[in-house]
Amino acid sequence: MKDMDIAEVSRRTGVPASTLRYYEEKGLIASIGRRGLRRLFDPAVLDRLALIALGRAGGFALDEISAMLGPDGMPKMDRGRLHAKANELDHTIQRLTTIREALRHAARCPAAQPMECPTFRRAVRLAGAGRFEVAPIGPFKAEAVSVTRRKRQTGDVSLE
Amino acid sequence: MKDMDIAEVSRRTGVPASTLRYYEEKGLIASIGRRGLRRLFDPAVLDRLALIALGRAGGFALDEISAMLGPDGMPKMDRGRLHAKANELDHTIQRLTTIREALRHAARCPAAQPMECPTFRRAVRLAGAGRFEVAPIGPFKAEAVSVTRRKRQTGDVSLE
């Protein structure tokens, strides 16, 4: 399997060609040349896209991911930064866990209105108070987009 | 403590006045009247804002939150919907946990490049494959905004 054109990369990863061009423009991926006008990609781009997907799924911004991956392979992916990101995620996870428990409790709780329940109020207070002191979670696009993509999602995102 | 003007609500919740107006326009909160041009809010709006904050922190869109809270008090906050939202969060949490572990592993792992490590690759594949099949996490605004708000964040978001 040698150089792939944009359509093949798109097909194999589920990432739209427009997004691939956008990523290239942002320096997240690079094509290894052109055949005429058409971009040619090295299969390694599949790995890189998988990493980008990992980052996106983790809620990181493209700029952050870019910083973590570095321009070429992935040299800036140093331990310290990775730990920092992991901790960031940890806080997010804790926050979301609190909220999930609040929701579950509200669903279970016999109080007529959730806000009448002290446990729920406590959870709300916790979530509310910590609201702006945690790492932001990156934006995911709308359902429609997901569906659109799911149609093309053929399974493998490279790897193995 | 009776009717509050927009500045007091803002001060007590840390939510900017512009946001409060925006929320009112979207039907998420309601003022109980005016003194001249100025909005007057019932203290109950503090509870409501705390719930909205809870939803935002959980990554839900304003429209979803609106649907869950209902126009008046919180009648549509039915058990089924709450459970569904909790499950949604559960998936998100699981996904984030996988990613966190991947990052931690990469930081710990002796392989020169993370992608050379089978464990990491496996995690990447998992995260990549599930990428578009999980609930979207709502967009949080940039760091700068958080900081701006934190300046005003005086602690209580109503409740006790």
Place this chain on the structure above:
DNA sequence: CTACAAGTTCAAGCCGACTTGAGGTCAAGC
């Protein structure tokens, strides 16, 4: 009574991550 700080409206702008559309190029199959 007057000044003014703080409120108001409405339209427009911003950010990130893409998508869309118009108009152009070109490699490959007949």
Place this chain on the structure above:
DNA sequence: GCTTGACCTCAAGTCGGCTTGAACTTGTAG
């Protein structure tokens, strides 16, 4: 050698959640 459809570029549009600015009104302190 010509058509065709997949690719290209560049500019502009979209979406959510707000913020900002200009122009205006008003409750309140002095």
